[in-house]
Amino acid sequence: MSLFMVWAFFLMIFFFFFFFFGLYLLLFNKIYLYEYELFSSVGSGGFLLVLDWLGVVFFSFVLLISSSVFVYSNCYMSEDSSKLRFIFLVLLFIFSMGLLVLSPNLMSLLLGWDGLGLISYGLVIYYQNTRSFNAGMITVLSNRVGDVGILLGIVGLVNLGGWTFIFLDHFFENTILFNSLFCCIILAAMTKSAQLPFSSWLPAAMAAPTPVSSLVHSSTLVTAGVFLLIRFHDIFININFMNWLMYISLLTLVMSGVGACLEMDFKKVIALSTLSQLALMMFSLSIGMWEVAYFHMLTHAIFKALLFLCAGSLIHSVGGIQDIRVLGGVINFSPMLGYGMLVSFLSLGGIPFSCGFYLKDMVIEMYLMGDKIFFFFLFFFLGIFSTLIYIYRLIYNLLLKAYGGGMIFNYSENIFMNISVFMLGVFGIFFGSAMSWLLFDYSNLILLSSFMKLMTLAGVIFLLWFLLNNFFVQNLVMFLKMNIIFMFFSTMWFLSNLSSMVFSWLYCYLGFLMVAGEVGWGEMLGGKGFSKLSIYLGGLSQKMQYNFLSFQVVLFFLIFLYFLIL
Incomplete structure (x- = not known):
């Protein structure tokens, strides 16, 4: 038995232990706090771990996805020459996420936070090529901004008497200190969860191996910012x-x-869909629905990890082709892969009774009940309906359409890949309804008019009619391609250029000025220019000593002009 399967077995055992332990904590409303005193200090100096149902249940799902990733990697990474390095990096990644999730103070949370950023850099540059190095650099530098926010938050909490934030609820007031403190916390969460203007690193992190991408983009790195805000939900x-x-x-x-x-x-479509789901979690937090954001974080971890594993298996089998216009016919040559993709697509679109339905419908209805500004209302439904559009594109191009590549390939199903896909697929089908019964009791009374209640259904029907009518779609695509609008939206609002190329151009330009100064005007102002000036002044002095006629004439005209001016 390989090391991948051994670690997958242990992680699965820990998943069941932490999951049922989290249900026990929720049922009996208990919290366990463990402290190990490192040194004596006023208000701080101990290493704390908190075991509450929020952290324990979420960490159990990190272990579940990690177990599936190890089973999947037993085949995907079988020919890799440095499997041991990969295993250690993934285990350190899981440990850092556990330290972040179970920390009740910002000091120990910073260890997990920094560990995620550092180890994610090592995983993104795992293949050690130019593309991976560039992606790893933009990933780690973007996350360093969030680390600065956590450090400033530690400074703010120390001024309140300690690092532990779970004991400071009764101190929270709307003062300058608290506003500054939580501005830093929100900045850290925005960078880790890739919100604007820090979104360009998330698609770049796809340079990591597919098992790592499924772990990073589902339940660990990108959800750290959302979980941090959920920890502070009482304060916000x-x-x-x-x-x-x-x-x-x-x-x-x-x-x-x-x-x-x-x-x-x-x-990249999957990476952008991850970004849109993170934005929906942040939106749920902003309107006070932290439980819905937490539920969404759990369900998103399941079906997004499933989608990444299916995508990696498909791309690996066709020789690295990633263009959805070429890929297709998945349901024919791999029914298990098609099953996993269909489950994840339906959950991502929030189709009724799927994994993502129970929370997306709740977010829409709760938002429609509150105060709405038409501009934000329009943006919200544009983002929701765009999810249905790219889900339709993926279903049509990957499952309904035939394979369009010119290459003939022989796809042989691997049992380890199928086990991980099947396991996550089962969770993706039953998890949404099971968690809505076990963890989340939504007994809120929702009052909506008939127009508001049927508006979403009418919008979906209109959208499907619009997509099925190829005439309108083709004209719309032709219109977009003839304008700069297409380039604007397809490049993430030029965020990649603004995040990397602008700064690279600035540094290159400053370097050019320095080089030009060293070989150009810098030389004339330096030793070479002083040497030429000394030679010229020496020659002028020599002409004065020799009493040349030209010098006498110039001197006569200068004296004459002097008397004229006087």
Whole structure:
């Protein structure tokens, strides 16, 4: 038995232990706090771990997905020459996520937070080529901004008497110190969860191996910011930053959704869909629905990990082709792969009674009940409907259409890949309804008019009619391709250029000025120019000593001009 299967077995055992332990904590409303004193200090100095149902249940799902990733990697990474390095990096990644999830203070949370950023860099550059190095650099530098926010948050909490934030609920007031503190926390969460303007690193992180991408983009790195805000949910009710978070999340939702509708690369479509779902979680937090955001985070972890594993298996089998216009016929040559894709697509689209239905319908209805500004209302439904558009594109191009590649390939199903896909697929079917019964009791009374209740259904029907009518779709695509609008939306609002190329151009230009200074005007102002000036002044002095006629004439005219001016 390989090391992958051994670790998958242990992680699955830990998953069942943590999951049932989390249900026990929720049922009896208990929290266990463990402290190990490192040094004596006023208000701080101990290493704390908190075991509550929020952290324990989420960490159990991290272990579940990690177990599926190890089973999947037993085949996917079988020919890799450095499997042991891969295993250690993934285990350190899981440990860092557990430290972040189970930490009740910002000091120990910073260890997990920094560990995620550092180890994600090592995983993104795993294949060690130029593309991976560039992607790893933009990933780690973007996450460093969030690390600065956590450090400033630690400074703010120390001024309140300690690092532990779960004991400071009764101190929270709307003062300058608290606003500054939670502005730093929101900044850290935005960078880790890739909200605008820090969104460009998330598609770039796809350079990592597919098992790592399924772990990073589902339940670990990208959800760390959302989980941090869920930890602070009691505090943010009285803070005025929630409106700003709603604006940013709506812009990110529209940007990622429309960009995924225009993208042709399969893995980039999945990455942009991850970004849109993170924006929906942030939007749920901004309107005070932290339980829905937490539920969405759990369900998204299941079906997005499933979708990544299916995508990696498909791309690996066809020789690295990622264009969805070429890929197709998955349901014919691999029924298990088609089953996994269909389950994840339906959950991602929020189809009734799928895994993602129970929370997306709740978010839409709760938002429609509140106060609505037409501009934000329009942006919200544009982001929601764009999800249905790219889901329809993926279903049509991958499952309904025949394979369009010119290459003949022989796809042989692997039992380990099928086991991981089947296991996550079963969770993707039953998990949404099971968790809505076990963990989340939504007994809120929702009052909507008939128009509001049927508007979503009418919008979906109109959208399907519009997509099935190829005439309108072709004209729309032709219109977009003839304008700069297409380039604007397909490049994530030029975020990649603004995040990397602008700064590269600035540094290159400054370097050019320095080089030009060293070989050009810098030389004339330096030793070479001083040497030429000394030679010229020496020659002028020598002419004065020799009493040349030209010098006497010039001297006569200068004296004459002097007397004329006087």
